[in-house]
Amino acid sequence: MVSRCCSSSSWSAAGAAVAARASANSPPPRSTSPSSRPSRRAMESALGTAPRRVRIAVVGDVVFLLLSLRTTIHSLLRGGETNHGCGTGVAFCDSMLDSVQGIRGKEARPLERIRHNDWALEEDSKALQFLQPDLVLFTGDYGNENVQLVKSISDLQLPKAAILGNHDCWHTYQFSEKNADRVRLQLASLGEQHVGYKCLDFPRIKLSVVGGRPFSCGGDRLFRPKLLLKWGVNDMAGSAKKIYDAAAGTPEAHSVVLLAHNGPTGLGSRMDDICGRDWVPGGGDHGDPDLERAISDLHRETGVSIPLVVFGHMHKSLAYGRGLRKMIAFGANNTIYLNGAVVPRVRYAQPSPSYEQCQPEGSVSVAPTSRAFTIAELSEGRVEKISEVWVLVSGARTELEEEIVLYKHSREHM
Numbered sequence: 001m002v003s004r005c006c007s008s009s010s011w012s013a014a015g016a017a018v019a020a021r022a023s024a025n026s027p028p029p030r031s032t033s034p035s036s037r038p039s040r041r042a043m044e045s046a047l048g049t050a051p052r053r054v055r056i057a058v059v060g061d062v063v064f065l066l067l068s069l070r071t072t073i074h075s076l077l078r079g080g081e082t083n084h085g086c087g088t089g090v091a092f093c094d095s096m097l098d099s100v101q102g103i104r105g106k107e108a109r110p111l112e113r114i115r116h117n118d119w120a121l122e123e124d125s126k127a128l129q130f131l132q133p134d135l136v137l138f139t140g141d142y143g144n145e146n147v148q149l150v151k152s153i154s155d156l157q158l159p160k161a162a163i164l165g166n167h168d169c170w171h172t173y174q175f176s177e178k179n180a181d182r183v184r185l186q187l188a189s190l191g192e193q194h195v196g197y198k199c200l201d202f203p204r205i206k207l208s209v210v211g212g213r214p215f216s217c218g219g220d221r222l223f224r225p226k227l228l229l230k231w232g233v234n235d236m237a238g239s240a241k242k243i244y245d246a247a248a249g250t251p252e253a254h255s256v257v258l259l260a261h262n263g264p265t266g267l268g269s270r271m272d273d274i275c276g277r278d279w280v281p282g283g284g285d286h287g288d289p290d291l292e293r294a295i296s297d298l299h300r301e302t303g304v305s306i307p308l309v310v311f312g313h314m315h316k317s318l319a320y321g322r323g324l325r326k327m328i329a330f331g332a333n334n335t336i337y338l339n340g341a342v343v344p345r346v347r348y349a350q351p352s353p354s355y356e357q358c359q360p361e362g363s364v365s366v367a368p369t370s371r372a373f374t375i376a377e378l379s380e381g382r383v384e385k386i387s388e389v390w391v392l393v394s395g396a397r398t399e400l401e402e403e404i405v406l407y408k409h410s411r412e413h414m
């Protein structure tokens with residue numbers, strides 16, 4: 001069970017304001033300017049604390065279509081309305097909406113397509129400056145081939161790694177011979193930070209990020225097989241081998257974090273399991289079999305340590321309002337599996353009167369938002385803590401609005 005926990009965090013230790021909204025007894029939030037806060041590295045250096053924890057910020061799937069719970073396919077067929085409800089929702093891809101529109105007829109009012117562009121470079125940079133991660137991981141699905149958004153992610157001035165998801169090749173079935181197609185443009189934007197089937201080393205933190213299969217849609221079939229030929233992959237076995245080879249080549253002293261768009265098979269088949277099918281009665285395991293095979297072979301045949309496997313794709317809110325997904329799971333060899341797809345990852349808040357007053361005259365005010373990240377902290381190659389955090393960004397002000405502790409080492413996980 002996921003508990004909301006208001007434990008003090010290393011953000012508070014670094015002097016940051018902490019407000020755990022889940023607690024009725026918490027003190028009211030205090031604002032803290034990023035510039036007035038001593039950096040975590042400066043604090044740790046001054047205190048001589050060692051070894052330093054490695055902090056990883058996970059940005060889950062950032063764009064999707066949301067229709068409210070009340071708007072099921074059924075109501076769509078009857079001409080029902082859509083709205084922006086946050087939280088419990090069900091996502092439909094463009095082609096599904098087109099199909100429903102087709103059934104309803106051309107004369108019917110067009111269905112509302114709601115795209116949450118839940119990544120904004122300026123706002124998310126402020127939030128990340130507050131969180132001070134050593135590394136940022138992006139799990140894919142940046143829109144339906146949204147080249148501009150991917151470019152914006154590549155502009156983030158922090159160490160990072162990313163993988164493309166199934167929505168990032170939604171319209172492209174194979175690489176174009178003549179033009180720079182949108183998949184190619186996204187890969188070019190990310191450059192070496194796209195880790196699909198390869199390894200990216202971060203020597204300063206003694207960590208390597210190894211990518212799983214790009215474009216995964218989950219299940220036992222390859223999605224966009226013609227695109228995967230770029231990596232010489234024809235089938236699941238070949239895909240597992242590519243992941244294995246990338247991880248086996250990491251420096252000996254490094255911990256390996258696997259980054260995939262979807263998680264592996266073998267972690268449960270209930271609807272609310274970490275990769276469970278939530279859109280069909282009875283559920284089912286919708287994990288990637290190649291990823292499970294690669295991890296299993298690495299554990300069995302190599303000394304590679306894989307403390308953490310990070311992915312997205314399967315959203316935290318289950319389809320049709322069936323509740324919330326389990327976002328972490330525990331495997332063999334002390335490997336922890338983390339689903340970072342907290343979707344939508346942005347909550348919009350009304351500006352307070354005091355906020356409005358603080359805005360310089362004539363300035364364009366951006367509405368305050370709370371932005372979700374999943375933070376994993378590692379020490380000596382072991383996961384110490386995992387939290388879902390929401391950071392309020394209001395103009396120049398940032399503060400921790402909510403922290404939901406998913407796992408803490410040394411205590412039984414919650």
Ligand SMILES: [Zn+2]
Pocket residue numbers: 141165166167216217261313314
């Ligand atoms: Zn996906």
